[in-house]
Amino acid sequence: MIADSRIEEKRGSAAERRAAWLLLAIPLGAIFLFFALPLVAALFLSLTDFDIYAVADPHNARFVGAENYLRLLRDPLFWKVLRNTLVFVVIGVPLTLAASLGGALLVSSKLARLPGLFRTVFYAPVVTTLVAVAVVFRYLYHPRYGMINQFFGLVGLPAIDWLGNPAWATVAITLLAVWRSFGYGLVIYVAGLQAIPESLYEASQLDGAGPWRQLRSITWPLLMPTTLFVAVITTVGLFQIFAEPYVMTRGGPLYATTSITLLMYQQGFRWWNLGSAAAIAFVLFALIIAATGLQVLLRRMQKS
Amino acid sequence: MNRRLLAKLAVNGTLILLAGLTAFPLLWMLSASLMPTGEALTLPARLVPSRPTLEHYGTLFSRLNLGRTFANTLFLASIITAISLLCNSMAGYAFAKLRFRGRDRLFALLLATLVVPPQVTVLPLFLEIRSLGLVNSFGGVVVAGITTVFGIFLIRQFALGVPDELLDAARIDGASELRIYWTIVLPALRPILITLGAFTFLNAWNDFMWPLTVLTDESKYTLPVALANLSGEHVQDTELMMAGAVVTVLPGLLLFLALQRYYVEGILMGGVKE
Numbered sequence: 292m293i294a295d296s297r298i299e300e301k302r303g304s305a306a307e308r309r310a311a312w313l314l315l316a317i318p319l320g321a322i323f324l325f326f327a328l329p330l331v332a333a334l335f336l337s338l339t340d341f342d343i344y345a346v347a348d349p350h351n352a353r354f355v356g357a358e359n360y361l362r363l364l365r366d367p368l369f370w371k372v373l374r375n376t377l378v379f380v381v382i383g384v385p386l387t388l389a390a391s392l393g394g395a396l397l398v399s400s401k402l403a404r405l406p407g408l409f410r411t412v413f414y415a416p417v418v419t420t421l422v423a424v425a426v427v428f429r430y431l432y433h434p435r436y437g438m439i440n441q442f443f444g445l446v447g448l449p450a451i452d453w454l455g456n457p458a459w460a461t462v463a464i465t466l467l468a469v470w471r472s473f474g475y476g477l478v479i480y481v482a483g484l485q486a487i488p489e490s491l492y493e494a495s496q497l498d499g500a501g502p503w504r505q506l507r508s509i510t511w512p513l514l515m516p517t518t519l520f521v522a523v524i525t526t527v528g529l530f531q532i533f534a535e536p537y538v539m540t541r542g543g544p545l546y547a548t549t550s551i552t553l554l555m556y557q558q559g560f561r562w563w564n565l566g567s568a569a570a571i572a573f574v575l576f577a578l579i580i581a582a583t584g585l586q587v588l589l590r591r592m593q594k595s
Numbered sequence: 596m597n598r599r600l601l602a603k604l605a606v607n608g609t610l611i612l613l614a615g616l617t618a619f620p621l622l623w624m625l626s627a628s629l630m631p632t633g634e635a636l637t638l639p640a641r642l643v644p645s646r647p648t649l650e651h652y653g654t655l656f657s658r659l660n661l662g663r664t665f666a667n668t669l670f671l672a673s674i675i676t677a678i679s680l681l682c683n684s685m686a687g688y689a690f691a692k693l694r695f696r697g698r699d700r701l702f703a704l705l706l707a708t709l710v711v712p713p714q715v716t717v718l719p720l721f722l723e724i725r726s727l728g729l730v731n732s733f734g735g736v737v738v739a740g741i742t743t744v745f746g747i748f749l750i751r752q753f754a755l756g757v758p759d760e761l762l763d764a765a766r767i768d769g770a771s772e773l774r775i776y777w778t779i780v781l782p783a784l785r786p787i788l789i790t791l792g793a794f795t796f797l798n799a800w801n802d803f804m805w806p807l808t809v810l811t812d813e814s815k816y817t818l819p820v821a822l823a824n825l826s827g828e829h830v831q832d833t834e835l836m837m838a839g840a841v842v843t844v845l846p847g848l849l850l851f852l853a854l855q856r857y858y859v860e861g862i863l864m865g866g867v868k869e
Contacts, residue, residue, distance in 0.1 A: 303695050306771075307693050307695070307772065308693070308694070308695040308696075309772070310689075310776075311695040313772075313773065314685040314688065314689040314773075315685070317685070317741075317742075318682040318683065318685055318686035318742040319686065321738070321741035321742045322705070322742050324723075325720060325738050325739055326708070326716060326744075327708075328719070328723070329715075329716035329718075329723060330715060330719075332722075333715050333719050336718060336719055393613075394613060397606055397610050398610070402599075402603045402606040402607070403606055403607060403610060404607055409613075409614050411855060412614040412617055413614065414851075414859075415618070416617060416621075418847050418851040419621070419844045419848065420800070420801040420819050420822075420844050420847060421801060421803060422819035422820075422823050423818075423822055423839075423843040423844045424620065424621075424840070426822060426823075426836055426839070426840050427621075427623070427624045430627070430636065430833055430836075430837070431620060433636060435638070436638060437636075438619075438640055441638070441640040470620070478862055527712075530712075533803070533804060534803045534819075534823075537823065551714075555714055556804070559717075559718050560721075560808060565722070568718055569718050572712075572715045572717075573715065575712060575714055576711065576712060576714075579710060579712055583710055
């Protein structure tokens with residue numbers, strides 16, 4: 292009797308099990324058809340020479356093993372794109388972290404008036420349509436009439452050809468990405484700050500620690516897990532940049548803003564080299580796994 | 596006391612500066628959309644229209660048929676939100692409250708797939724949609740959003756908090772399991788459904804790559820796809836493009852403002868998903 296009820300505890304009654312599978316049928320079916328199946332197909336695709344002839348008739352695709360991946364490694368454009376991605380991350384992650392944490396500290400400060408209003412303003416860019424704000428920023432970046440260069444002129448800085456100069460174009464795209472996403476990190480940081488017990492600050496104040504000292508020896512270390520989380524989310528987001536260059540630069544000038552996803556999209560849907568595009572997608576996937584794995588690793592190191 | 600006042604000034608001054616910087620692109624977009632043609636990009640810069648006009652909005656909706664595009668986007672985002680809320684809540688509830696063999700392993704497997712970026716599946720998914728004859732159809736856009744693992748996860752976390760006694764009492768009263776889901780569980784999930792609904796709607800509204808891939812006919816475009824397309828042809832028409840950007844951005848912003856409390860809770864639930 293006891294054993295019976297224990298099995299029931301684990302397996303549930305027959306009616307419960309039936310209901311579970313009934314409720315799961317459509318959602319799991321959809322996940323299988325429109326996620327799991329394409330996922331496996333993508334791996335196979337990346338091992339074939341699937342091109343425009345195969346789009347017409349799949350029998351034209353041949354198995355080529357790792358050829359697509361090896362060709363990528365020999366392709367200077369692919370390395371250029373990886374370097375662009377590295378630049379996005381190297382500039383974008385520190386800037387995002389600084390803006391998110393700085394904003395969160397200010398919003399959480401006891402001295403701040405109307406913190407809710409400010410938080411809303413900082414978060415608003417996150418919910419805007421990327422395509423639309425990319426269009427807006429294209430005009431803000433206009434070399435002659437754009438607001439940014441006009442402001443630069445006012446304060447005596449030289450005008451920058453934001454989207455026309457390869458080096459600056461990468462920066463310009465990253466700045467848009469930072470503007471649009473720092474509000475997310477800010478909200479996460481605000482929650483992290485709320486979790487730090489007030490007593491720690493009070494005790495350190497009794498010891499004569501000023502705000503700067505408190506930030507360095509209480510806030511920053513205790514927020515480390517949050518920082519890691521925001522850094523990884525931001526990195527993964529920057530890996531996937533697509534709409535910004537698509538709208539603002541078409542990947543130029545001189546491929547300076549071509550991102551991994553844009554390259555994949557062009558290979559896949561402009562030139563119909565689906566095999567090679569799938570290989571690019573898996574490289575992106577590997578990068579994302581690496582970034583996520585690094586976070587897990589760092590966190591473990593921190594705990595021990 | 597003087598020092599405190601100074602600190603207060605510094606904190607609030609920096610906040611106002613940062614908020615102004617953050618809001619500037621959006622405010623400029625709105626202002627430029629109301630300017631007469633040719634006024635948005637001038638030397639020296641204009642911040643407010645010399646005489647506000649709605650002519651660009653008129654052009655968008657009459658000559659460029661943006662009303663149709665707006666309706667497409669609204670329809671797609673609504674239908675995706677409705678279907679995925681239903682599917683995700685069914686699955687999320689089943690994973691949280693119904694006992695069946697292999698439940699936790701299956702759920703762990705689903706969670707592991709969260710790391711897969713959409714770029715990986717987009718190519719084969721397109722071929723699949725094509726063989727189903729769904730290219731250039733709204734159905735093709737919708738299928739990709741029927742269920743999301745993130746949605747199932749969010750609902751499950753919340754559904755764990757629904758008291759078992761409530762469900763058991765209904766069972767003793769003889770209610771069927773599906774009836775329990777519909778009449779007891781769904782109402783109890785209301786707050787998280789609003790949260791997830793806001794997320795899903797905004798994502799669907801703002802989505803670019805998938806509609807761009809599926810929809811080939813201009814009359815079927817969504818706002819982001821149409822705007823990307825227009826921005827190529829109408830580079831010179833700054834004010835017109837800004838009006839297009841306002842029409843695209845504003846509904847999502849308003850929805851966020853209305854449901855902000857639910858939305859932020861959702862971010863935090865998703866943010867601590869480890």
